[in-house]
Amino acid sequence: MKLGTKLIHAGVAPDPSTGAIMTPIFQTSTYVQSAPGQHKGYEYARTQNPTRDALQNALAAIENGTHGICFGSGLAATDAVLKLLNPGDEIIATNDLYGGTYRIFTKVFAKYGLKFTFIPMQDARNIESHITPKTKMIWIETPTNPLLNIIDIHAAAQIARKNEVLLAVDNTFASPYLQNPLDLGADIVVHSATKYLGGHSDVVHGAVIVKNEALAQQLYFIQNSTGGVPGPQDCFLVLRGIKTLHVRMQRHCENGAIIANYLRNHPKVDKVYWAGFTDHPNHDIAKTQMRGFGGMMSFTLKDDSLESANRVLSNTHLFSLAESLGGVESLIGHPATMTHASIPREERIKNGLADSLIRLSVGIEDADDLVEDLKKAIG
Numbered sequence: 001m002k003l004g005t006k007l008i009h010a011g012v013a014p015d016p017s018t019g020a021i022m023t024p025i026f027q028t029s030t031y032v033q034s035a036p037g038q039h040k041g042y043e044y045a046r047t048q049n050p051t052r053d054a055l056q057n058a059l060a061a062i063e064n065g066t067h068g069i070c071f072g073s074g075l076a077a078t079d080a081v082l083k084l085l086n087p088g089d090e091i092i093a094t095n096d097l098y099g100g101t102y103r104i105f106t107k108v109f110a111k112y113g114l115k116f117t118f119i120p121m122q123d124a125r126n127i128e129s130h131i132t133p134k135t136k137m138i139w140i141e142t143p144t145n146p147l148l149n150i151i152d153i154h155a156a157a158q159i160a161r162k163n164e165v166l167l168a169v170d171n172t173f174a175s176p177y178l179q180n181p182l183d184l185g186a187d188i189v190v191h192s193a194t195k196y197l198g199g200h201s202d203v204v205h206g207a208v209i210v211k212n213e214a215l216a217q218q219l220y221f222i223q224n225s226t227g228g229v230p231g232p233q234d235c236f237l238v239l240r241g242i243k244t245l246h247v248r249m250q251r252h253c254e255n256g257a258i259i260a261n262y263l264r265n266h267p268k269v270d271k272v273y274w275a276g277f278t279d280h281p282n283h284d285i286a287k288t289q290m291r292g293f294g295g296m297m298s299f300t301l302k303d304d305s306l307e308s309a310n311r312v313l314s315n316t317h318l319f320s321l322a323e324s325l326g327g328v329e330s331l332i333g334h335p336a337t338m339t340h341a342s343i344p345r346e347e348r349i350k351n352g353l354a355d356s357l358i359r360l361s362v363g364i365e366d367a368d369d370l371v372e373d374l375k376k377a378i379g
């Protein structure tokens with residue numbers, strides 16, 4: 001079955017009691033048993049919920065995995081994956097991770113004895129030299145935020161397999177429409193469904209998808225034992241969101257290409273970071289492992305100052321100034337003062353995050369209007 005069909009049909013079946021075509025929101029905490037221990041597979045809603053089950057099955061199908069395990073947020077999903085590990089274990093992670101992931105690694109799990117090494121991975125061979133006998137997991141994010149670096153998932157997977165460590169990939173930026181890490185050899189896929197999967201900026205939700213029974217059972221055990229589960233209403237919203245993922249992503253990609261090319265030709269714009277350009281350093285890898293280049297991009301201004309960035313940021317009308325990404329509406333953000341404000345300026349600049357760097361999550365509005373909006377704001 002192809003993705004567009006799976007997105008609509010996988011995991012869901014008409015409700016047996018009414019025929020409702022949409023899986024109902026089972027807003028219940030418990031389930032009545034006909035006799036002690038006799039039930040219909042549902043005992044208590046932290047452990048099982050039919051709305052969550054439908055979503056978990058749908059997510060497994062669209063990432064070409066066997067099991068989906070849902071959580072109350074993307075970071076709760078990350079939290080569950082790290083709980084597969086033990087004190088003393090080492091994790092090698094991408095150096096330009098999502099800020100919240102960096103925070104949970106260094107501020108929460110480091111004190112439980114997990115050791116993290118952050119390295120650039122644009123050349124995946126770099127990973128191997130950091131592997132030690134204690135390394136248990138490689139953690140990748142691709143494309144990265146906000147510089148849209150691309151990491152070769154297949155190459156990383158080969159290193160992971162050879163060294164018998166797990167490869168986890170945060171697939172939030174690409175979504176299963178553009179990239180399926182499990183097909184490229186990853187063991188674990190993590191999503192912030194808050195972004196493209198939900199797609200409408202109306203829910204916070206996370207998921208883990210795997211293709212290995214033993215790993216799935218460990219994750220279900222962690223999900224039930226630590227309890228970071230999503231509510232049924234949120235599962236319903238993500239289930240509804242993914243039904244249009246392919247249609248939305250198609251438009252995100254089309255609009256993304258139009259905006260990236262517009263910016264690149266703008267006399268006041270300096271660099272544009274977007275993996276669809278043939279001169280992007282890892283364009284060839286992006287072309288191999290992704291089915292399109294998406295609507296996430298960043299750019300800098302020739303007048304590289306906070307003031308000039310501010311002028312652009314406060315003069316767009318369709319692009320709303322906000323954190324987050326992946327919704328139908330276009331968003332604009334400023335890493336230096338928003339998502340990456342906690343990083344000292346010197347370090348930020350060293351990592352390529354210039355003062356004027358602006359990040360766009362290009363939505364699915366009419367591209368002409370989006371271009372017009374940027375034209376007026378950049379001047």
Ligand SMILES: *Cc1c(COP(=O)(O)O)cnc(C)c1O
Pocket residue numbers: 073074075076098100101141145170172173191192193194195204205206
């Ligand atoms: C937003 C985001 C997360 C965290 O997800 P939440 O749903 O906000 O907890 C993790 N990774 C990436 C790449 C993200 O963009």
